[in-house]
Amino acid sequence: MERVMITGMGAISPIGNDVETYWSRLVQGESGVTSIPTFDASRYKTRIGGFVQDFDPEARFGRKEARRMDRFSQFAMAAAEEAWEDSGLILEQVDRERLGVYVGSGIGGIQTLLEQEAVLRNRGPERVSPTLIPMIISNMAAAMISIKLGALGPSLSPVTACSIGNTAIGEAFRLIRYGIADVVIAGGAEAAVTELSLASFGNATALSTRNHEPTKASRPFDAGRDGFVMGEGSGIVILESLSHALRRDARIYAEVIGYGASSDAYHMVATHPEGNGAHQAMKSALLEAGITPGEVDVISAHATSTEVGDRSETLAIKRLFGEHAYRIPVTANKSMIGHTLGAAGGLEAIALVQSLREGIIPPTINQEQADPICDLDYVPNLARKADLEVGMSNSFGFGGHNAVIVIRKYKE
Structure with missing residues (x-):
């Protein structure tokens, strides 16, 4: 089986529209959450994002x-272009039938809708746009990237709610591992902070109402904590087989070594209170990676800022x-960028790769009052230097979808 490498990364986020800026501000513990700038939210319970x-x-x-x-497609395309350029791949030298x-x-193109x-x-x-449908369907980000690059290999738009980024990376990892593709562009994108979605999430009492701060x-x-904060953006990585990367003398950031997926089979929106599905996904990811729990050096948590x-x-941890x-150490990037829904897994995978490369764990900001049940080491408020080899990234979504990936510092 092929080993699977990460050779390129691209980010669009509330704290930066490229990987370098995103990572720098993440390490500094800067928040990208602001009052809503795009519409009048005065009647809404939540007025931030x-x-x-x-x-x-x-x-x-x-x-x-x-x-x-x-x-959302614009974000995905921009992040994919950065990731492709970052990888150093030359389209004319790639077998496009093995490029996925x-x-x-x-949520797809809800603003256009x-x-x-x-x-x-x-x-x-008579005035409705003929491009409405292709603009709103959620597969269009993958389609537009495929069209742009002429990628003729497998194309997939997973819809597993907020675990999409990890689902995409995990399934792409297996595609390469079993020799079906050489290179796969993988991740997620979201641009869903609209009046309708904000109203719905707000009425479900899922969002923070700390509007004054x-x-x-x-x-x-x-x-x-009193709920999550909606965010937007895109996180895209280039996955590549080790043999393909070595043939072109590519710069290798890190290696994906395991992927686990599960379902809570419990509730439409509520997480299983004991974390059964999360536990199963993490356990499966470690099993595929062939490592023990004691070998994990850092966890990038899903951690949306909801009580349950x-x-x-x-x-589950x-x-x-x-x-x-x-x-x-358990770090929560959403403390700074909010919950970017389908983009979360991709953005958090990028941060985890940077942590492994640079030996720095971004903080979980706004740690002020301890929760007796949440009593692990959450890297409170300040980034931390650490010797890191293996990291785990968790992503969980509405409907009980769970996806976990394990990433290791690259070793020849």
Whole structure:
């Protein structure tokens, strides 16, 4: 079986529109959560979110191409372009029949849908855009990337809610591992902070209402947490077989060594209170990686800042790792960028790779009041230097979808 490497990365996030900026601000513990800048949220329970700043799609893609893509596809395309350039791959030297794209989105083009629904009601059916459907369907990010590169290999848009990024990376990992593809562009994208989604999540009491302190609203594992903060962005990685990477003398960032997936089979939106599905996914990922729990040096937690979710993930970690759980640093990137839904797994995988490469663990900010159940080492408030070899990244989604990947520092 092939070993699977990460050779390129691209990020669009609330704290930076490239990997270097995103990582630098993450390590500094900077929050990208602000008051909502895109619409009047005065009537909403929650009036904050994690928004991508200074992103000009027309400058990036040209007016015509930009207008054919919803914002989530624009994010995915921008992150994929950065990742491709970062990888050093030359399209003419890649077997395009063995070049795949696994990029998903949980909600897809909801902003385009809302805009065109308004056109229908106010201006009539004759004025509705003929590109509405291709712009809103969630597979379009993967499709547009495939079209851009002429990638003829397998193309997939997984829809596993907030675990999409890890599902995409994990399934792409296996695609390469079993010799079906040489290179796969993998990750997720989301741009769903709209009036409708904010109202729905708010009425479900899932969102933080700490509107007066946006930067302190997302606080995973802290006893004062009151819900998650919606965010947007995209995280894309280039996965490549080791043999393919070595043939072209590629720079290798890290190695994906395991993937585990499971279902809670419990509830439409609630996490299993004891973290059964999370435990199973982590256990499966370690089994495929061929390592023991004691070999994991850092965990990038799903950690959305909800009471049940954070507690159940903590319980799952304790159950799997035993006493070692108290010796593993657990970091929560969502404390700074909010919950970017389908983009979360990709963005958090990038951060984990950077941690392994540089020996720095980003902090979990807004740690002020201890929760007696959430009593692990969450790297509170300040980044930490550490000797790291193996990291685990957790992603869990509505409907009980769980996806976990294990990444190791590259060794020849």
